[in-house]
Amino acid sequence: AQSVSQHNHHVILSEAASLELGCNYSYGGTVNLFWYVQYPGQHLQLLLKYFSGDPLVKGIKGFEAEFIKSKFSFNLRKPSVQWSDTAEYFCAVNEGGQNFVFGPGTRLSVLP
Amino acid sequence: DTGVSQNPRHKITKRGQNVTFRCDPISEHNRLYWYRQTLGQGPEFLTYFQNEAQLEKSRLLSDRFSAERPKGSFSTLEIQRTEQGDSAMYLCASSLDRTANYGYTFGSGTRLTVV
Numbered sequence: 616a617q618s619v620s621q622h623n624h625h626v627i628l629s630e631a632a633s634l635e636l637g638c639n640y641s642y643g644g645t646v647n648l649f650w651y652v653q654y655p656g657q658h659l660q661l662l663l664k665y666f667s668g669d670p671l672v673k674g675i676k677g678f679e680a681e682f683i684k685s686k687f688s689f690n691l692r693k694p695s696v697q698w699s700d701t702a703e704y705f706c707a708v709n710e711g712g713q714n715f716v717f718g719p720g721t722r723l724s725v726l727p
Numbered sequence: 728d729t730g731v732s733q734n735p736r737h738k739i740t741k742r743g744q745n746v747t748f749r750c751d752p753i754s755e756h757n758r759l760y761w762y763r764q765t766l767g768q769g770p771e772f773l774t775y776f777q778n779e780a781q782l783e784k785s786r787l788l789s790d791r792f793s794a795e796r797p798k799g800s801f802s803t804l805e806i807q808r809t810e811q812g813d814s815a816m817y818l819c820a821s822s823l824d825r826t827a828n829y830g831y832t833f834g835s836g837t838r839l840t841v842v
Contacts, residue, residue, distance in 0.1 A: 624767075651830075657835065658731075658818075658833045658834055658836065707769070714760065715770075719768050719769050720768070720769050
């Protein structure tokens with residue numbers, strides 16, 4: 616069965632710091648990869664997705680992620696975080712089936 | 728279109744009671760999904776519908792859980808004889824067939840607390 620791991624449970628950064636959140640998945644076939652974000656009190660929102668092609672994917676709000684097939688990784692990055700990026704971030708995998716497998720999430724706290 | 732709507736937002740119930748949650752998907756979306764999210768974990772798949780047909784159920788969906796989507800529009804998730812382990816956020820999401828692999832639209836969830 617697929618599984619998704621996220622390296623950090625809670626990350627605390629100051630504004631303007633760079634961000635990298637790790638994500639690894641266990642499935643060896645072709646997968647679609649996603650990052651979702653959940654701001655406090657809000658629903659899950661799609662941040663970015665990778666299907667094929669350029670392994671560097673750009674999403675909303677200045678986020679990007681890099682797919683490294685050999686490492687089964689899909690890490691999320693942002694060069695300079697803002698206080699408004701405080702949220703929980705979930706990596707997810709879809710192997711083209713009907714449902715997603717989510718990682719446990721990383722809580723990001725950005726200090727003003 | 729106001730997105731995926733879930734009711735109630737919060738539900739507190741005593742152990743052993745039955746509870747029912749409702750999800751109204753985006754109107755043109757024919758796929759509807761239920762996920763459960765416990766504290767410190769990501770969402771876990773429970774079941775999904777294509778129109779009114781329930782096509783897949785997770786092993787997490789014990790026989791105390793039942794989901795329906797009678798007319799292919801809104802859906803209900805019922806939990807009978809609730810247990811403390813059922814305390815979680817229950818998330819609903821919807822999509823079109825052709826965009827299902829591109830990500831869903833999630834609702835804000837129903838938080839269930841079993842005391």
